[in-house]
Amino acid sequence: MPRVARVKNDFSIYHIMVRSISEIDLFKEREDKLKYFSLIKKYQLKYQFKIYSYCLMDNHGHLLLDCNGADISRIMHSINFCYAQYYNRKYKRHGHVFQDRFKSKIVDTDEYLAMVSAYIHNNPKDIVNTKQEILDYEFSSLREYIKSSNTYEILNKNFLSDILGLFSEYNFRSYIRLVLKCEDYDEELDVEFVNEGTEYRGLREVLMRNKEPIKVIEFVCKHGKFEKNHVYVKHNRKYTHIRALSCFLMSCFCNITQKKICKVIGNITQSRVSELSSLGLYLAFNDDKYKNIINDFLLSS
Missing domain, CATH: 1.10.1750.10 (DnaA protein, C-terminal DNA-binding domain)
Incomplete structure (x- = not known):
């Protein structure tokens, strides 16, 4: 059966999910997750895309990715192809590493952006024992939002922070509550984010890729x-x-x-x-x- 054509738009924000084939873990060691982040950083330099949220688990990973005018398929093929080469070389194996193509879904509203980001940040819930461990999970961008850091130098925090007003303590606490109870990104947004009159700086400026x-x-x-x-x-x-x-x-x-x-x-x-x-x-x-x-x-x- 032929593959269904991917719905894509070079000006869109995407929820991306990558998953390994069933018989292996996509990231066996901490070093593997660091390698994947390094490849994101490498191709971010080339394609100038933006990452608003991420979470890497052992057998899959999530990205909230703004392709910023670039082709999402080229971006993900570059990252995943290089990672598969690294993985097979390191573990002395051959064949597929990723399960089929990466999955992608266009994020087209602010409400959906909030829910997808919360869902991504809630992913560690099944491997940790306490809510605090979700907040501290090393390979989730939630920790970077909490600590105002950018450990892997791939995260753009301003856009999501401005959309949801996360510079406000009240809104940030509301977002954390949303993360901790978010089981599905298709749920209704049922927390309130207040506008405290701060300047909105999160307008997207998309790079045009039509140069001669x-x-x-x-x-x-x-x-x-x-x-x-x-x-x-x-x-x-x-x-x-x-x-x-x-x-x-x-x-x-x-x-x-x-x-x-x-x-x-x-x-x-x-x-x-x-x-x-x-x-x-x-x-x-x-x-x-x-x-x-x-x-x-x-x-x-």
């Missing part, structure tokens, strides 16, 4: 002080960085496939585009020369 590839190449060459034709030169290490950054930015902001990038760059394989994009990602976030290139590009366009 030629504009990317022109920007990168100008930024690196190269001629535009240099990006098309193969087998010359002098131009590898501008080729890598061009591939990386096109994959981020032009909403085109690797196959299309091959045609733009000319006479290059998809595997080479993937290698160059990975190098471009590394350069953009680790080389001081290029550390502002994403912001500069967005401002220029």
Whole structure:
């Protein structure tokens, strides 16, 4: 039977659930959960998506994810594919790690956002003995909201906090009550969040991914002080960085496939585009020369 097409929208917020196949735990050790968080962080840099809530259990995980103009399937495929490679290599096995595709559901109202987030944060209830342990669970973002921290550097707390007014002690206590009794995200929202007149700062600004590839190449060459034709030169290490950054930015902001990038760059394989994009990602976030290139590009366009 053919798969049902996934309902998706590049401007949406999603409740994402990933689950392992029945015979294995998705996260056998603490290190595995940390690895999954590190992959979220890596691809967050590339796709610029936002995480509003998360919880990782042993055999499944939940994310409240704002794709911020990017393709949700690309985001999750990148994360899960790399994690499956890591998992099979570490545990000396072959085959599938995840159960079918990831599950996704669009979150389209503030009320539903509150319920999904509470449901995600209530997930540890079946493995802990007290309510306090739910609040302290290491791999849930609830602890980060409580402690005003961001341990794994992937969480955006402002949007949910502004929507629900969590900067107010009354509203935060109301949210904790909601978490502790939330058994299903389709339940009615039956707690009250009061508006205390604070400034609303949670408006979403979604990145547009419709940049023209030629504009990317022109920007990168100008930024690196190269001629535009240099990006098309193969087998010359002098131009590898501008080729890598061009591939990386096109994959981020032009909403085109690797196959299309091959045609733009000319006479290059998809595997080479993937290698160059990975190098471009590394350069953009680790080389001081290029550390502002994403912001500069967005401002220029």
